[in-house]
Amino acid sequence: MKYKCGVCHEVFDYLPEICPICGADNKAFREFKEEIVSYRKDTNEKFVIIGGGIAALETAKAIRARNKTASIKMIFSEDKLPYKRPALSDFICGDMLFSDIVIENYNFYKNNNIELYKNKTALKIDTKQKVVLLDDDSLIEYDKLCLACGSHSFCPFELKEDQLPIKTLRSYKDAMDILSLIDKGKKVVIAGGGILGIEAAMSLNQKGLDVTVLERGECVVKAQLDRKSSDLLRQALENKGIRVLLNSTVKEIKKDSVVLDNGMTLFPDFMIVSMGVRANTSLALDADIQVGKAIVVDDYMRSSDPYVYCAGDCAEYKGKPGGLWIISSAQGKCAGANMTGEMIKYSVVPFATAFSGLGVTFFSAGNVHSGDTKTFSDKNSYKLLSFEDDKLIGGILWQDTRNSSKLMKLLSLSADKETAVEKLLNS
Numbered sequence: 001m002k003y004k005c006g007v008c009h010e011v012f013d014y015l016p017e018i019c020p021i022c023g024a025d026n027k028a029f030r031e032f033k034e035e036i037v038s039y040r041k042d043t044n045e046k047f048v049i050i051g052g053g054i055a056a057l058e059t060a061k062a063i064r065a066r067n068k069t070a071s072i073k074m075i076f077s078e079d080k081l082p083y084k085r086p087a088l089s090d091f092i093c094g095d096m097l098f099s100d101i102v103i104e105n106y107n108f109y110k111n112n113n114i115e116l117y118k119n120k121t122a123l124k125i126d127t128k129q130k131v132v133l134l135d136d137d138s139l140i141e142y143d144k145l146c147l148a149c150g151s152h153s154f155c156p157f158e159l160k161e162d163q164l165p166i167k168t169l170r171s172y173k174d175a176m177d178i179l180s181l182i183d184k185g186k187k188v189v190i191a192g193g194g195i196l197g198i199e200a201a202m203s204l205n206q207k208g209l210d211v212t213v214l215e216r217g218e219c220v221v222k223a224q225l226d227r228k229s230s231d232l233l234r235q236a237l238e239n240k241g242i243r244v245l246l247n248s249t250v251k252e253i254k255k256d257s258v259v260l261d262n263g264m265t266l267f268p269d270f271m272i273v274s275m276g277v278r279a280n281t282s283l284a285l286d287a288d289i290q291v292g293k294a295i296v297v298d299d300y301m302r303s304s305d306p307y308v309y310c311a312g313d314c315a316e317y318k319g320k321p322g323g324l325w326i327i328s329s330a331q332g333k334c335a336g337a338n339m340t341g342e343m344i345k346y347s348v349v350p351f352a353t354a355f356s357g358l359g360v361t362f363f364s365a366g367n368v369h370s371g372d373t374k375t376f377s378d379k380n381s382y383k384l385l386s387f388e389d390d391k392l393i394g395g396i397l398w399q400d401t402r403n404s405s406k407l408m409k410l411l412s413l414s415a416d417k418e419t420a421v422e423k424l425l426n427s
Contacts, residue, residue: 001031002031002032003015003016003029003030003031003032004029004030004031004032005019005021005022005024005028005029006024006028006029006030006404006405006408007019007022007024007028007326007352007354007363007404007405007408008021008022008024008325008326008329008352008354009326009329009330010022010084010325010329011032012029015029016029018356019354020084020086020087020090020096020100020101021084021086021087021325022086022325022326022352022353022354023353023354023355023356023357024354024356024363024401024404025354025356025361025401027401027402027404028354028401028404028405030405037065037066039066039337039340039341039342040066040067040068041066041067041340041341041342042067042068042069042070043067043069043070044069044070044071045067045070045071045143045144046070046071046073046141046142046143046144047060047063047067047070047071047072047073047142047143047144047145047146047339048073048075048132048140048141048142048144048145048146049072049073049074049075049145049146049148050075050076050122050132050145050146050147050148050149050283051074051075051076051146051147051148051149051150051312051314052074052076052077052078052080052081052082052118053076053082053085053148053150053312053313053328054082054084054085054103054312054325054328054329054332055148055150055311055312055313055315055322055328055329055331055332055335056074056076056082056146056148056311056312056332057074057082057103057104057332058311058328058329058330058331058332058333058336059146059148059309059311059332059333059335059336059339060072060074060112060114060336061112061332061333061336062332062333062334062335062336062337062339062340063336063337063339063340064112064113064114065336066336066337066340066341066342067340070340071115072112072113072114072115073114073115073116073117073140074114074115074116074117075117075120075122075132075134075140076116076117076118076120077119077120077121078118078119078171078172078173079118079119080098080102080118080172081102081103081104081105081106081109081116081118082102082103082104083098083101083102083103083172084101084102084103084325085170085171085325086325087100087101088101088169088170088171088172088174088175089169089196089199089200089202089203090203091175092169092175092178092179092182092200092203092204092207093202093203093204093206093207094206094207098172117134117140120134120135120136121134121135122134122135122149122283123135124283124286124287125145125283125284125286125287125308126287127287127288127289127305127307127308130142130143130145130307132145142307143307144307144308144309144339145307145308145309146301146308146309146310146311146332146335146336146339147283147284147295147303147308147309147310147311147314147315148310148311148312148314148328148332148335149280149283149312149314150279150280150312150313150314151277151278151279151280151313151314151321151323152170152277152278152280153168153169153170153174153273153274153275153276153277153278154273154275154276154277154278155168155273155275156273156275157250157253157273162255163253163254163255164253164254164255164256164257164258164268164269164270164271165181165269165270165271166253166270166271166272166273167181167270167271167272167273168272168273168274169196169200169272169274170277178270178272181269181270182204182207182209184269185268185269185270186208186209186210186269187209187210187212187267187268187269188204188209188210188211188212188268188269188270188271188272189212189213189214189258189266189268189270189271189272190204190211190212190213190214190271190272190273190274191214191250191271191272191273191274191275192213192214192215192273192274192275192276193213193214193215193216193217193219193220193221193222193244193246194220194221194222194223194274194275194276195221195223195224195353195355196274197213197215197272197274197275198213198220198221198233198237198355199355199357200272200274201213201237201242202237202240202242202357202358204272205240205241205242210241211241211242211243212242212243212244212245212266212268213237213242213243213244213245214245214248214249214250214260215244215245215246215247215248216247216248216249217246217247218246218247219231219234219246220233220234220237220244220246221233221355224353224364224368224396225362225364225368225396226368226369226373226384226396228382228384229362229382229384229396229398232360232382232398233358233360233362234246236358236359236360237358239358240358245260245264247262248260248261248262248264249261253271258271277313277323279293279294279295279313279314279315279316279321280313280314281294281295281314284303284308284310284314287305287308289303289304289305289308290303290304291316292316292319293316293319293320293321294313294314294315294316294321294322295310295314295315295316296316297309297310297311297315297316297317297331297346299345299346300334300338300343300344300345300346301315301317301331301334301335301338301346302338309335309338309339310335311328311331311332311334311335312327312328312331312332313328315331317331317346317348318348324349324351324352324353326349326352327349327351330346330347330349331346334346350365350366350408350411350412351365351366351367352364352365352366352408353365354401354404360399361398361399361401362396362397362398362399362401363396363397363401363404363407364394364395364396364397365394365395365404365407365408365411366386366392366393366394366395366411367386367388367393367394368384368386368394368395368396369386369394370386370387370388370393370394372386372387372388373385373386373387374387374417374421374425375425376425376426380399380400381397381398381399381400382396382398382399383395383396383397383398383400383424383425384396385417385420385421385424385425387417387420390416390417391414391415391416391417392410392411392414392415392416392417392420393411393414394411395407395411395420395424397424403423403424406423406424407424410423410424
């Protein structure tokens with residue numbers, strides 16, 4: 001039996017206590033039944049996918065489900081099989097082995113005749129000749145190409161050999177570098193109080209480190225939480241010994257210290273930067289493919305070149321880049337299906353985050369910062385619903401997250417205020 005998370009839609013061969021992808025508890029899981037794909041078109045086409053994340057893998061799966069004879073090649077620069085990137089914090093703190101976060105083993109790729117070009121970097125796309133140039137000077141031909149090349153961590157600080165070590169957490173190598181630093185030091189500063197920075201803080205705190213989080217604004221996890229729930233999370237962090245400094249930014253990084261804009265000086269052994277990501281767009285730009293904040297795609301995940309598709313963090317749909325596992329997965333499925341000839345429009349997936357740790361559980365979905373909100377609270381829980389034109393556009397479930405799947409469904413239906421309040425606040 002397999003189980004599917006109702007929040008991030010990831011499928012597992014077991015029922016997790018906590019979803020390692022999105023943090024949802026096991027109440028969000030349902031029995032999974034394989035999707036039946038009715039469309040079929042077997043050809044000798046050459047499908048090439050640049051990327052080794054969930055968007056790339058779901059693209060490959062969607063192609064193979066519809067075309068059993070075509071060639072599928074995946075090109076990615078890491079030397080590891082595609083893995084669950086959001087679970088790197090769990091890997092660092094020791095809750096999971098790296099083998100636990102690998103999505104599919106080698107047999108999957110062998111059985112589905114998917115060729116892997118690991119540890120290879122695509123340098124250039126020639127859209128006229130339909131070839132991809134790799135860093136070993138080899139050329140890969142394609143009939144259809146999908147750019148699922150993801151994003152990279154944003155780091156505004158100049159990296160110098162004679163200063164404090166600075167790391168980001170985006171890859172297996174990053175995780176190993178951080179584990180190496182943990183062996184040498186016990187104090188860390190995390191620059192960035194978003195959800196990824198807080199998850200990293202939790203993991204390092206669990207490893208026994210002295211952790212300080214710097215947030216330039218007035219609230220941690222401000223994209224997903226309102227002021228009240230953010231304050232509750234900050235208190236939970238501080239109760240676990242994690243120091244949180246609000247309205248604080250880095251002014252200078254020295255060999256053994258970090259100087260803040262308010263004059264305070266911290267003396268960590270290393271610093272982790274968690275200040276968001278930027279889409280990888282250089283291949284598209286060099287190929288004269290339209291790029292905005294990321295690579296612009298239409299309803300079918302096609303770029304401005306009709307033979308080049310795009311999915312995941314590097315894709316921009318209706319002015320918005322991706323950035324979440326669930327979005328990357330859904331876009332990969334859509335891109336792969338359409339590359340085979342099946343015309344399926346992409347259905348926007350609500351922005352959603354689940355969190356569990358520090359004795360705290362919360363679920364946040366959609367836009368929670370509308371001026372039109374309804375709230376409910378008691379001594380054990382807090383709920384917020386956000387509306388626009390009397391339609392549900394977002395919600396927060398604090399501690400009592402049993403209705404997380406219901407919230408996602410009502411968001412997808414743009415439920416009216418009366419229905420949403422009745423089903424979520426009064427239940």
